[in-house]
Amino acid sequence: MQPDFLRAPLPGLGTHACRIGLSATYRPGRETVKRALDEGLNYFLFFGFDTHMTSVLPDAIAGRREDYVLATGAYNLILGHQNLRRTLERRLRQMKTGYIDLFHFFGVTRRKYFTPRVRDELQAIRESGLVRGVSISTHDRPFAAELLREGVLDAAMVRYNAASRAAETEVFPLLPDPRPLVVGFTATRWGQLLRRPRGYPETGRLPTPGMCYRFVLSNPAVSLCLMAPGSLREFEQNIAGIRRGPLDEEEMAFMRSFGEAVHGH
Ligand SMILES: NC(=O)c1ccc[n+]([C@@H]2O[C@H](COP(=O)([O-])OP(=O)(O)OC[C@H]3O[C@@H](n4cnc5c(N)ncnc54)[C@H](OP(=O)(O)O)[C@@H]3O)[C@@H](O)[C@H]2O)c1
Numbered sequence: 001m002q003p004d005f006l007r008a009p010l011p012g013l014g015t016h017a018c019r020i021g022l023s024a025t026y027r028p029g030r031e032t033v034k035r036a037l038d039e040g041l042n043y044f045l046f047f048g049f050d051t052h053m054t055s056v057l058p059d060a061i062a063g064r065r066e067d068y069v070l071a072t073g074a075y076n077l078i079l080g081h082q083n084l085r086r087t088l089e090r091r092l093r094q095m096k097t098g099y100i101d102l103f104h105f106f107g108v109t110r111r112k113y114f115t116p117r118v119r120d121e122l123q124a125i126r127e128s129g130l131v132r133g134v135s136i137s138t139h140d141r142p143f144a145a146e147l148l149r150e151g152v153l154d155a156a157m158v159r160y161n162a163a164s165r166a167a168e169t170e171v172f173p174l175l176p177d178p179r180p181l182v183v184g185f186t187a188t189r190w191g192q193l194l195r196r197p198r199g200y201p202e203t204g205r206l207p208t209p210g211m212c213y214r215f216v217l218s219n220p221a222v223s224l225c226l227m228a229p230g231s232l233r234e235f236e237q238n239i240a241g242i243r244r245g246p247l248d249e250e251e252m253a254f255m256r257s258f259g260e261a262v263h264g265h
Helices: 028-037 057-061 086-097 116-126 140-152 209-215 232-242 249-263
Strands: 008-011 014-016 018-024 044-045 069-075 102-109 134-138 156-159 181-187 225-229
Touching: 014 018, 018 028, 028 232, 057 086, 069 086, 069 134, 069 156, 086 102, 086 116, 102 116, 102 156, 116 134, 134 140, 134 181, 140 156, 209 225, 209 232, 209 249
Parallel strands: 018 044, 018 225, 044 069, 069 102, 102 134, 134 156, 156 181, 181 225
Antiparallel strands: 008 014
C-alpha cells in the first residue's frame, strides 16, 4: 500500500511517524518544539546541546513514549570519536527515557572512519537493549547502502536534496528488500536552494522551503526528511508548504532544473 505522504510506519521500527523529523540545531525556540508536537511531528533528532528540544520533550512525551521516535548519536571527530556507550547513556539521562529509538554514528565522511572498533561499539549498542536501531550519517553513500545490505545497520542518514541527487543512483536502487529506514538531511542545502544562484535571472522563480522538503518526501525510498528551522515563523511556513503533498510533475521538473543551477555553482 502506498503510504500517506506525511505519515507512514517507519521501516524496521514500525512506529507510525510524521515523515518530517525535527532538529533544533539552529535554536528555533521552545515554542517551535511545542508547536511541532501539536502539529503531530513525532520524530525528534537531538544532540544534547539543543536545549530547546531537550528541555521540552521529556515532560511532553512522558506516559506516551512509544508514540515518539527519539534519534540521537555520537560524533566522529577529527581525531577519534565520542565514546558511543557513554554518549548513549548521557542522552538517555537528558531525555529521561529508558531507550533511544535510533542511535547514529554521525559524520562518517569516508568509510575509513567506520573502523572495526566503531563497528564493534555500534554493534554492542545495538545489542544493549537500550536502542531500537543503529544508523550512520555518511557522505560515502555507496558505503551506507553496503552496510544496509549487510545488515550492519537498521537505518542510514544521507544527504538528499534537489541539488544533491547522487543518492538516487548511489543509495536508493541498492537498498535491500524490505526497504530499511532512510533519513534524508540537507533538504534546503543549507538554504542555498532558497536563494538565487550566481548568474540566475533576477526575477527567476525560486523554490519555497516547503518545495525543498516536498522534493525529498516525494521520493518513496526516503522514509523521513529532517527539518531544522531557525524560528517558529520558519517552522510554520515550512509545515504549511509541506502539507500541499507530493510535488506535481511541473513542480518536480522545476526543482530538478533549479537544483542543477545550484549544483553548478
Ligand atoms: N550528519 C551530518 O553530516 C549532517 C549534515 C547536515 C546536517 N545534519 C543535521 O541534520 C539536521 C537537519 O539539518 P538540515 O540541514 O537537514 O535541515 P534543513 O531544514 O534542510 O536546513 C536548515 C536550513 O534551512 C533554512 N531554512 C529552513 N526553513 C526556512 C525558511 N522557512 N526560510 C528560510 N530559511 C529556512 C535555515 O536557515 P536559517 O538558519 O537561516 O534560518 C537553515 O539554514 C540538523 O540537526 C543538522 O545538524 C547532519
